[in-house]
Amino acid sequence: MEIPYGHTEKIKINQHAKPALATQVDAHRAVLLILPETAGAAAWKQLPYAGLLRPRFRRLQHRDRHATRLVTDLPNATHVILQTLDPQCSTFELLTAARKLAEKLREQDPTSVLLQLAGFKKPQARRLTEALTAALLASVCPMPSYKSDAEKPAALKRIEIHGLEETVGLGQVRAEITGNHLARWLSALPANELTPGVYRKFIAALARKEGWQMSFLDHEALARKQAGAFLAVAQASPVRDAGIVHLRYRPRAHAGKPRLALVGKGICFDTGGVNVKPAKYMNGMHEDMQGSAVALGTLLALSRLGFDRPVDCWLALAQNHIGSRAYKPNDVVRACNGTSIEVIHTDAEGRMVLADTLALASREKPQLMIDYATLTGACIHALSSRYSGVFSNRDALHGPLTAAGRDSGERVWPFPLDKDFDEALKSSIADIKQCTLEGEADHILATRFLNRFVADGIHWIHVDLAASNHKGGLGHIPTDTTGFGVRLTLNLLLQQRVLETPWS
Numbered sequence: 439m440e441i442p443y444g445h446t447e448k449i450k451i452n453q454h455a456k457p458a459l460a461t462q463v464d465a466h467r468a469v470l471l472i473l474p475e476t477a478g479a480a481a482w483k484q485l486p487y488a489g490l491l492r493p494r495f496r497r498l499q500h501r502d503r504h505a506t507r508l509v510t511d512l513p514n515a516t517h518v519i520l521q522t523l524d525p526q527c528s529t530f531e532l533l534t535a536a537r538k539l540a541e542k543l544r545e546q547d548p549t550s551v552l553l554q555l556a557g558f559k560k561p562q563a564r565r566l567t568e569a570l571t572a573a574l575l576a577s578v579c580p581m582p583s584y585k586s587d588a589e590k591p592a593a594l595k596r597i598e599i600h601g602l603e604e605t606v607g608l609g610q611v612r613a614e615i616t617g618n619h620l621a622r623w624l625s626a627l628p629a630n631e632l633t634p635g636v637y638r639k640f641i642a643a644l645a646r647k648e649g650w651q652m653s654f655l656d657h658e659a660l661a662r663k664q665a666g667a668f669l670a671v672a673q674a675s676p677v678r679d680a681g682i683v684h685l686r687y688r689p690r691a692h693a694g695k696p697r698l699a700l701v702g703k704g705i706c707f708d709t710g711g712v713n714v715k716p717a718k719y720m721n722g723m724h725e726d727m728q729g730s731a732v733a734l735g736t737l738l739a740l741s742r743l744g745f746d747r748p749v750d751c752w753l754a755l756a757q758n759h760i761g762s763r764a765y766k767p768n769d770v771v772r773a774c775n776g777t778s779i780e781v782i783h784t785d786a787e788g789r790m791v792l793a794d795t796l797a798l799a800s801r802e803k804p805q806l807m808i809d810y811a812t813l814t815g816a817c818i819h820a821l822s823s824r825y826s827g828v829f830s831n832r833d834a835l836h837g838p839l840t841a842a843g844r845d846s847g848e849r850v851w852p853f854p855l856d857k858d859f860d861e862a863l864k865s866s867i868a869d870i871k872q873c874t875l876e877g878e879a880d881h882i883l884a885t886r887f888l889n890r891f892v893a894d895g896i897h898w899i900h901v902d903l904a905a906s907n908h909k910g911g912l913g914h915i916p917t918d919t920t921g922f923g924v925r926l927t928l929n930l931l932l933q934q935r936v937l938e939t940p941w942s
């Protein structure tokens with residue numbers, strides 16, 4: 439299976455301190471000019487063709503005083519988009535504005551784009567450059583298509599950025615886009631294409647290419663480990679291709695450095711099991727593996743950045759099928775850490791496969807473990823698909839988590855995880871109930887359930903991916919499938935530096 443996740447890595451990006459000259463503008467089909475809303479004469483003077491563009495923008499603002507965007511053509515047919523932006527706005531707003539600009543440019547399908555910033559202070563110019571580059575790259579990522587007359591891939595080969603007093607490091611943006619693209623592509627694949635077996639083979643090829651070690655725990659290996667929670671979900675599959683992938687990324691001189699574990703729910707299709715989903719809710723369930731794709735995309739991005747800490751990545755790949763062998767409500771199964779579970783609702787399969795995966799990942803004693811899962815409808819009810827929910831067994835991590843959400847534009851909000859929620863999960867026959875049927879804060883109960891499988895001493899973050907699919911795109915991402923989580927995690931690790939603090 440070929441996935442063009444490296445597509446944007448071939449796009450050249452050049453940065454220039456000097457404002458663009460008219461002759462340089464003439465050489466491009468599409469030009470993007472960005473000014474602050476309060477731009478004065480000095481900022482305008484830095485723009486090429488200012489004498490022509492400023493009166494046109496004034497006329498536009500005369501008609502509509504809220505106008506912030508002028509779309510026009512120069513005499514030589516160069517297409518110009520002139521946009522004013524408030525440099526104080528949030529990263530999310532900046533990324534959203536950048537996505538809309540990138541979508542406008544995409545209509546022109548240029549081979550090169552000239553981007554000129556004028557009138558911004560250095561840190562503002564850096565933020566804008568990062569957001570605009572992220573959106574331009576995200577806008578040209580191809581997505582799976584099975585149409586007979588498939589859309590041509592975007593022509594963009596080069597971005598020239600002018601007016602930067604200092605060079606902006608774009609390595610993190612580029613790595614994030616590559617990881618996010620991989621996550622989006624995998625998630626958008628139909629379930630008859632991306633079976634657990636096909637997925638595993640793709641990951642094996644990727645691991646060879648990227649120099650990661652890989653092992654795979656199949657049905658037999660999981661049975662030996664007594665991973666009864668995972669196997670309960672997998673047992674209805676007519677093909678025994680489910681299992682847990684374990685990837686190891688080991689940078690040079692990693693000995694003694696605290697380890698990170700990334701864990702992902704990879705349900706390649708979720709029928710709901712014998713508590714079968716109605717049509718409206720089963721639609722889109724090929725994306726129920728997005729947690730695993732986000733964990734994998736994050737690993738790829740970290741690998742591209744030469745992250746200096748060892749990372750283990752655990753992906754729970756399975757399907758939740760109906761059939762005579764399927765697990766049923768009131769079945770009692772035992773996970774590999776010895777905890778017995780009373781099954782209540784077979785559509786709560788995500789927490790079942792994650793239970794054993796988290797317990798196995800815990801045995802390697804990572805300092806920090808982050809899991810990603812499209813886990814609960816309750817989280818979407820609470821936050822909509824604009825935010826994702828986060829939980830941690832260390833309250834002190836709520837600060838860095840919300841900061842990473844704000845700073846990256848992939849917004850998250852923390853939920854509580856107090857012990858007394860466990861009362862709802864008391865079972866008369868087993869150690870714990872899988873869930874309840876009452877619909878009370880299921881996102882919190884699901885996390886309390888998962889908490890049983892995370893070993894003490896591990897700093898743990900659970901991301902309930904409510905924002906995995908947002909109609910029309912979200913932030914800088916133009917597709918419904920968002921790949922939410924890669925950008926957030928890079929910020930958490932590289933800007934908030936959560937691996938470097940002992941959280942209590």
Ligand SMILES: [Zn+2]
Pocket residue numbers: 708710758784785786787788
């Ligand atoms: Zn489900």
